[in-house]
Amino acid sequence: MALDIRTLTSPDELPGWLRAVSVGFLRSPEVTDEAVAVLGRDIELARTQGAFDDGRCVGTFRTTPQQMTVPGGASLPSCAVTNVTVSPTHRRRGLLTRMMGEALVEAKGRGDAFASLIAAEYPIYGRYGFGPAAWTAEWEVEVARTGLDPRHSGPADGRVDFADADEIRDIGPSLHERYRAQPHRQGVIDRPERWWMVHTGERRFSGDEFTPPFYVVHRDAHGEPQGMVSYTVRERWDGKLPQNTVDVQFLTALTPAAERALWHFVLSIDWVTRVRSGLRAPDDVLPLLLPDPRAAVLQTCADFLWLRPLDVPRMLESRSYTTQGTLVLDLRDEAGLAGGKFRLEAGPDGASCTSARSQDADLVLDIGELGTLYLGDESAVRLAALGRAEERHEGAAELADALFRTSRRAWCPDIF
Known part of the structure; x- marks a missing residue:
């Protein structure tokens, strides 16, 4: 039977489609009804393609609407490509080429300025007119080597406070929109409501590997939120000595003062010996905030966001x-x-x-x-x-x- 590549037409096709996504990304092929129900809320069938062989989904492709900041602070619509997989049994048959071609034609017809994606592999997407447009970096900081004063008591102007998930869902969206509207935030994308629901644990399912994080908000002297950070902690003790690691999930700051205050907070938490920065800009200020920048060891520096002009x-x-x-x-x-x-x-x-x-x-x-x-x-x-x-x-x-x-x-x- 010939391969059938088409747009999904019914929610009943989602379990098989999601199973193919899991297979493509080397995850467990078991997809629960709960996971289908939760993940299916964010999937627009009209923008979701599947490749089917005798009724079994063997290739997946999906796009979502996206707004991206460009140099100067303007925002343009992008066709965001995601969930791209071809099962190992069906490689080299042109499945991705057919799905990508159809999606790009539709994106141009909608009036999207470009298409965007995060490339899991470098060699794939150049053939479709994409080019690597933004890189990402990640540092691991050995706190004891930073030279920072461990008695740091907080910002001189303003304050930092813990917040709960409800507060982050309340203030986070507007703070992020102000952040990405700044002139030098090119490449930053919008975070729709579902992003905040997923990243604050409101939208969950069993086995989603979500760990409830800590949230901290920086407010200026007038009480206005100017930044926020989300982080988790990997706890480990050796011989009654703490060896705990902080993993930053996201850190957003509208002002240099807020950015410095949030990093200083994270780097001064008691019992923490290492901080993983999470994904940051390749020219992030983090290393140079430290009296000894060599305490921040670069762990990742690689291409990340790719663009396809339309x-x-x-x-x-x-x-x-x-x-x-x-x-x-x-x-x-x-x-x-x-x-x-x-x-x-x-x-x-x-x-x-x-x-x-x-x-x-x-x-x-x-x-x-x-x-x-x-x-x-x-x-x-x-x-x-x-x-x-x-x-x-x-x-x-x-x-x-x-x-x-x-x-x-x-x-x-x-x-x-």
Whole structure:
């Protein structure tokens, strides 16, 4: 029987689809009715594809609506790709290519500016026009080596207090929206209501491996929330000596003062010898907050968020630029979704991007390389040196860097 690739049409198909997701990610194939009921609430059937062989689901693919901050603080709609799997028995049959192709066409038709995903494997997604746009980092801090005063008693201005899950669900969404609207938070995505329900334990099922965390909120001198941190503790004692590790789940701060206060709090908890930072921006300030930055040992530094351009003029006109310049880009797109020649005229007062079919190109690159450059984290000069961008006019790559690079590196704090 031929493989049937299609959109799910009934909730009755969810158990088999979720079982295929678990198989693809090397998890237990047992999916309980409770898990189906809880997870199914967040799955929009019309945006969920499955590959079926004789009625058995052997491939999965799903998209969700997403809002992403771009350089300058504007927010653009993205088609977020998730739950991508192909069962080991059905690899190399073009299942992902067919599901991805259909999803990208639908995303462009909806008016999404780009598609986004977190790549489990690096080599897969470049063939579909995605490029790595933001990296992530994680540090482990040996508290005794930091040089921080263990008698630290809290911020000089404002205060930090414990909060419960209800309070985080109350103040968290607005604080996060204020955070991602800041000019240098490119790559940060929205957190819909279901995110807060899952990450505060309101939406659970047996075996979901959720550990109730501690929550701490920083308030300024006027009592306004300016930051929050969520963390769990792995408890261990050796010979009556504490060897406990704090695992930060998320730390969000609107001001440098709040960021410093929350990190100092986490690093001064009694009986804690190590702190794992959780996923942070690759240029996070954490190591340099310490008198001895070497106490923060880099554990992870890798590509994370990938972008696939779908509406080039909208993308380029929506972000900010700190310098003036004009650049003609020749974008190659094998899928025919977003390629062509575009003239970008940009500066601190705004930008315009128009068709430039009859003009000579300054810079030639595949559409995925625009995804790599867009959030300001990569260098066009470096791409040219790698042969991933071609200069048609001398200095075009340097001009692209002057236009696209940002003062802080792009970062996406969330897995989706």
